Amino acid sequence: MTKSVFSKPFTQQEAIPDAGIEHAIMVLRSGRLHRYNTLEGEISEAALLEQEYAAYMGQRYCLACTSGGYSLHIALKAAGIQPGEAVLSNAFTLAPVPGAIDNAGGKPVLVEIDHNYCVDLAHLETMMLQSRARFFMISHMRGHIADMTAVTALCKKHGVTLIEDCAHTMGASWDGKKSGSFGKIACFSTQTYKHLNSGEGGFLTTDDDQIIARAIIYSGSYMLFERHGTVPQAEVFTDIKLDTPNYSGRMDNLRAAILRAQLPGLDQNCTRWNKRYRALAQRLANNAQVYLPQRPDKESYVGSSLQFRVPELDQGQVAIFIAGCALRGVELKWFGGVEPHGFTSRYDSWRYTGNSQQLPQTLEILATTFDLRIPLTFSIEDMDTIGSIIDEEVSEILS
Numbered sequence: 001m002t003k004s005v006f007s008k009p010f011t012q013q014e015a016i017p018d019a020g021i022e023h024a025i026m027v028l029r030s031g032r033l034h035r036y037n038t039l040e041g042e043i044s045e046a047a048l049l050e051q052e053y054a055a056y057m058g059q060r061y062c063l064a065c066t067s068g069g070y071s072l073h074i075a076l077k078a079a080g081i082q083p084g085e086a087v088l089s090n091a092f093t094l095a096p097v098p099g100a101i102d103n104a105g106g107k108p109v110l111v112e113i114d115h116n117y118c119v120d121l122a123h124l125e126t127m128m129l130q131s132r133a134r135f136f137m138i139s140h141m142r143g144h145i146a147d148m149t150a151v152t153a154l155c156k157k158h159g160v161t162l163i164e165d166c167a168h169t170m171g172a173s174w175d176g177k178k179s180g181s182f183g184k185i186a187c188f189s190t191q192t193y194k195h196l197n198s199g200e201g202g203f204l205t206t207d208d209d210q211i212i213a214r215a216i217i218y219s220g221s222y223m224l225f226e227r228h229g230t231v232p233q234a235e236v237f238t239d240i241k242l243d244t245p246n247y248s249g250r251m252d253n254l255r256a257a258i259l260r261a262q263l264p265g266l267d268q269n270c271t272r273w274n275k276r277y278r279a280l281a282q283r284l285a286n287n288a289q290v291y292l293p294q295r296p297d298k299e300s301y302v303g304s305s306l307q308f309r310v311p312e313l314d315q316g317q318v319a320i321f322i323a324g325c326a327l328r329g330v331e332l333k334w335f336g337g338v339e340p341h342g343f344t345s346r347y348d349s350w351r352y353t354g355n356s357q358q359l360p361q362t363l364e365i366l367a368t369t370f371d372l373r374i375p376l377t378f379s380i381e382d383m384d385t386i387g388s389i390i391d392e393e394v395s396e397i398l399s
């Protein structure tokens with residue numbers, strides 16, 4: 001029997017919707033790409049996007065900026081981080097998170113994850129007590145949302161400010177409440193591989209007057225802060241505008257126009273991702289060696305990627321499995337590697353943090369965890385092909 005091969009690329013996104021392309025052309029024709037370059041009475045694309053995304057989130061304020069990582073950085077600054085302060089973060093995340101903590105002058109203190117890729121709540125409390133950190137930057141990594149009722153209760157109990165990294169949970173919610181509305185601040189990315197695509201870009205959302213005022217000034221508003229889409233009253237800026245440096249990181253009107261056209265279709269796309277996710281999860285559930293994370297009823301996730309474990313595989317078999325899938329066109333990422341690779345890096349490779357924490361539980365989970373993207377360019381039938389390949393390759397090694 002010849003082995004089936006999957007031939008679509010795992011990194012191909014859908015085209016920008018026609019409305020977005022037309023909108024982008026209008027901005028290009030106008031020549032007014034800078035967010036403060038407006039005609040009399042005109043509201044810029046960037047400002048309109050801020051209003052629309054704040055409304056989508058049900059939050060008072062949104063700042064559009066250059067990237068998700070940038071928004072994480074200024075979120076910590078706007079929250080009042082002081083040089084050298086500890087910032088808690090779950091250890092399973094991507095490099096921009098510890099990078100943002102470092103950029104804000106903080107020191108990452110890492111927390112174990114559980115078998116469902118969420119922050120381990122018992123370890124979180126231990127580390128809150130041990131570190132006395134004032135900030136917890138929770139990364140809803142790969143869209144897995146921890147019990148947010150418990151997380152917010154722990155933060156409250158220990159006086160910790162919660163900042164949410166929602167790079168993978170845009171459009172998701174916990175117990176009927178949008179991911180990104182549990183913390184003091186939430187950060188989102190509109191980089192190509194996330195849920196909205198402007199190449200690069202980010203949002204910071206909050207309900208807090210002081211925080212948004214500081215974030216706006218940090219983002220490089222000069223004294224044009226009143227031209228933002230969602231701004232507190234001018235008085236809020238009286239001291240903040242003099243006390244806050246300009247860390248130039250503005251969103252431009254071209255990217256804003258592209259994003260504005262995508263936002264109305266976001267929820268529908270989330271449904272499309274989930275159809276694919278569920279089809280693949282169902283196919284993989286046939287194999288008893290494959291462990292899928294449990295997803296609680298309260299979690300309305302966005303299945304733009306899927307993680308699974310094959311706990312029986314040893315180190316050598318992991319490499320054989322990844323290579324076997326790759327030969328058949330299925331691109332798996334592995335977070336267990338000592339050496340960082342592509343977009344993937346394990347926490348102990350972030351040497352600049354000077355952090356020598358040992359997180360055995362996280363290492364054990366990541367050692368046999370595989371991760372694959374689910375771009376919307378894949379059909380539901382493709383999920384069956386991919387699932388079969390994974391199933392067959394696992395069975396071949398472990399039989």
Ligand SMILES: *Cc1c(COP(=O)(O)O)cnc(C)c1O
Pocket residue numbers: 066067068069070093094096097139140141142165167168188189190191200201202
């Ligand atoms: C992509 C990503 C970021 C950073 O977003 P950029 O827009 O690329 O800076 C932060 N956290 C996670 C988990 C991400 O996947």
